[in-house]
Amino acid sequence: MAEAEIGLIGLGVMGSNLALNIAEKGNTIAVFNRTPQRTQEFFHEAGDLQDRVIACETIEQFVAAIKPPRPIIIMIKAGEAVDQQMELLKPYLQAHDIMIDAGNANFRDTMRRFDALKDSGLTFIGMGVSGGEEGARKGPSIMVGGTEDSWKRVEKVLTSIAATYNGDPCVAWLGENGAGHFVKTIHNGIEYADMQMIAEIYGILRDGLKMDAKEIGEVFGRWNKGRLNSFLIEITETVLNANDPLTGGPIVDVILDRAGQKGTGKWSVIEAQNMGIPATGIEAAVAARSLSSMKEERVAAEGILGLPGAPLEVADREAFIADLESALLAAKIGAYAQGFAVMAAASKEFGWNLPMPTIAKIWRAGCIIRSQFLDAITKAFTDKPDAANLIVTPAFAELVKETDGALRRVVSAAVTSGLPVPALASALGYFDSYRRGRGTANMIQAQRDFFGAHGYDRVDGLDSHHGPWGSGLVSERS
Template sequence: MNTQPFRSDIGVIGLGVMGKNLALNIADNGYQVAAFDLDSEKVNAAINQETAERKADKAPRMLGCNNLTEMLASLVKPRVIVLSVPAGGPVDGVCNALIDAGIETDDIIVDTGNSLWTDTVEREARFKGKFVFFSSAVSGGEVGARFGPSLMPSGNKDAWQYVAPVWKAMAAKVDPETGLPIERFEPGNPVIEGEPCTTYIGPAGSGHYVKMVHNGIEYADMQLICEAYQLLHDGLGLSAHEIGDIFHGWNQGSLNSYLMEISAEVLQQDDPLTGKPLVEMILDKAGQKGTGLWTAVSSLQIGCPAPTIAEAVYARAVSTQKVLRVDLSTKLAGPAKVTLTDAEKAEFIANLEDALYCAKVCCYAQGFQLMAMAAKEQDWSLDFAEIAKIWRAGCIIRATFLQSITKAYQDDAELANLLMAKTFSDSLSAKHMNWRKTVAASVMQGIPAPCISSAVAYYDSYRSETLPANLLQGQRDFFGAHTFERTDKPAGEKYHLDWSAKERTLSKV
């Protein structure tokens, strides 16, 4: 790509938190950026930040544009324009405005927002012949966008080949041997060593689908940590600071992750206004932007069990019912408070650490199985080892744990479920009793742990050779003649019992 002064290599439209930081990240990696936003103050803020961060002896790397026509005129061809605007109508609005401004057929428009994957598929078809619509999901939040996110691009392969150098430059990097992030939060000094956390995912929509599942796993992982917090706080009576210390310790082992790290930090933060632990001053009503819900809905549509992800969505929904919860807290009976000895508390904490690890494995197993079933339905060829690799840094669910997932899929690319990988089947088999003790304790103490509990039910369901679905099929055949298969006949053969007849007869359907 051209890097001559005053000629822009890439455009960025939408200079909110994510867009501005992506633009600065791209500029740090040696590309000239044309920046535009309908809000001129955001354009000025981006230019001012680039100026402040740029070394005095370096030429400007960012051009603020007053309109789309000016942006198009500044870009080398074929033009590459990154959209960082809210999902839905705003994406279509900008695309149509670019058509009016003179975008050309071989120009590439990259949607980096949290778009629903089916919208991405539809857009690629609708804008074909007008320009190349490409998509790249982004994970990592504000800091990730600025210094290295995880990027999940999908769509036109030729477009990917053209933008790949930029994507690999601005993506987060990991040490290929350890799987640990290589991080440096210095403007103008990007990380260039290590493996980039981006790879071509597949056809249109697949990248946003993978990001959607990433967010579903994120919902579950966050809720699992929150349940551990409540079990320690309500069950053992530990303070926020004490729990933060426990989480910090867990973060040094198999539970090492970004979410565990920040959870420890949140718990150890005092409120500037009252001096109490900040977490105790935050209202217990959780928000959501919909991607976790999309994941749960997709799992139901495809018929892929993802109960832990779904329970995480339900947990946020229950949290919003604050008034009702306050009312029912005085009306519904619960168990009496249990007092534990110091030795019992230590055992409880150790059990909980194992339970959290086991539930986390099941959470990822659900997400990867969902991606596999969606890929089969959509005829996508997804490389799950590569997907696990690009989640090792830059994204919200980055964790040492993902190195093990990467190896599991490298050893067996056709792995039907992560629970089948020896490293995970062995660890869950070794830890499951402590997991069960945690779930039993949560029930007996009346402390809700829907994700930890649903995960153990998921585990037990998959280790059960026979489930009570035989009775369920009998029920369905009784009231609706829905038929059933037999254990002693070839798979696929359907039978029906005439339940209403005086002498019930069996017939092959």
């Protein structure tokens, strides 16, 4: 007799923690792993939750244990492995059963899988899950894409396991097919930018002001009590205060400066470019991680080129540290603004009608980029749902004007001293370009018309779209 409310395949770190979360919230769950030994290990690890876990050693047993229509979470490595698992499942499923990919999938794969099942009687959910191992166990932020009917089938279980913020569950249905995974991708893109900006501020404090890890940790600790309060600032303080068990010194000082990445940041940049939306903070962060991987080349380049000799000189150390706080806030606003602009463009392109205030709300707890100013973003998009950009909403326009000077001073000081701040500088460039009514692209249009006869529009609206650069001019310049 089917007893489970939901099933889960894949008992790695994330799958195991999500399954325990589901059981702990009062839901019976069937679990399956391709290695039966792992399934049994998980069952024993479940302890007091065993009475709500059905451990299955075959696919047939697993499917039979779930109440129809059967929602089945697939929590395995993204990519071809998901397609293979779906093909193995299909022969055992019935009409209206739901396969749910909860990994970090490319949303275009999710759309493909959704479309492939349209005429099969089965359906598909692409579900973004943020919060890492701890979030999966204690309450993640969950972004759901699929049919509204399939969402209603899983709404009760997902609502029960999601993080909450002031009593509101951090889970929502965001639209059809790839909507959930797209929003998760942009979440991760913003996360890349946020982390890079924090790293750049850390670099200014370490290499510019010559502060040690503990001193920098104290700075981030103070900031976490103010407007920068967020999960990433909180863990930055924790990291800076942690000691290496082998040497006894700060752990951050013995960690190799080579950052990994799994693809979601790159996907964010690609999709932003595809839609013609500038996401310069995310681009800078992805590029910085790529540069970080070139450790040997960087060491060699330092030996050849040296470092700029100008030390960072500040007249008032505490005032400069206050500027760093405001600069980081300004840059974070730029990254969030770009991320939401990309989502708004995708919403139109794919017909999703993404609810921007809801997205901000479900990011307030459980996810990696949770921060106190997501409340302000929620209000900004609730008050002005059709705002062209977050930075022109009243509250954020005032914040940008308030913090712009600090960002400008910090970037100027860092550049003069040769301290790399690509993400912070990109935010400043974004603000300066976005706010300038008359830019410099007229020169680009003139050049394009000169060498390719691409034409241009005129500020006076007259019907003349090519310049006076004839063959004579071309020959003179050849």
